[in-house]
Amino acid sequence: MHAPILGSLSLAWPDEAACAACAQALAASPALDDALIELDGPLGAGKTSFTRHLLRALGVAGRIKSPSYAVVEPHAWTGADGRPRQAWHFDFYRFGDPREWEDAGLRELFAGPGLKLVEWPALAGPDRPACDLRLELAPVADEGSRSVLAQARSPRGMQLIDALRPAH
Template sequence: MSLHRELLLPLADEAATAALAQRLAPCLAPGWVIHLVGPLGAGKTTFVRAMLRALGHTGPVKSPTYGLVEPYTVSGLNLYHFDFYRFATPEEFFGAGLDEYFDGTGVCLVEWPEKAAPHTPAPDLTLALAPRPDGSREARLTASTPRASECLDRLAPSR
């Protein structure tokens, strides 16, 4: 099982993004950190919403752009959805006390992690979403830990 394994997947529409989230959800366990990267409108919050639904959350899911973090307890997991888009400096990560969420007991889904770099913990998985000219999206999943690599092995299309 190699680290930094990559998987590139086309996402034809929002339903395909939701299907990817549903396939990833069973991999999650306390301590996971997932970085969500891509331009505005790439589908990062849509992915988080679909993942929460896959885990059984039935309530509202909102973007944490203004509140910085939205906590959820679902399927026995404490899941924290972060959005650092509005950070002016990386030090705001500590100023807001967000480092305390990364103690290994929850699952952290982080939008715009580069805005808090180098303070955000290294991800298990990075999901990069990129719009394509035809309106679809492309997902590049990069595993940086053995458990994320194992998850990508299960997600890879059979040949």
């Protein structure tokens, strides 16, 4: 389901360090706790890399693997305030029919607490929950460089975009 775009921000990631810095800025936002973030872009655009950087910035330890085959990978860590936190990393790349969204039984995870990071969201079909923030990643001519369009789809998404704005 697509909510209206409340605001947007264009970013450039000239290298992996810029991607990591953006993830670090987002991780510092209190609005991130129960956010639903969609990551869209072609293969190799950096969706999983950004997710790994974000989860590391949040404090997730251990291996962070792509959920391409498992569809969802759970992650848990203790926040700076000492409270337990959780995130769910979804990858719908292998979905061939939007009905697989319903068949997978993921609605409860999306309705529950925790950060939700979704790669290939369109393949889950139109009945998926609306996101707070959508990041459209696109490789550019320079090797390793990315352009990113951040779109806020909720008031929480606007707070997340504010966290991504470069400081002046």
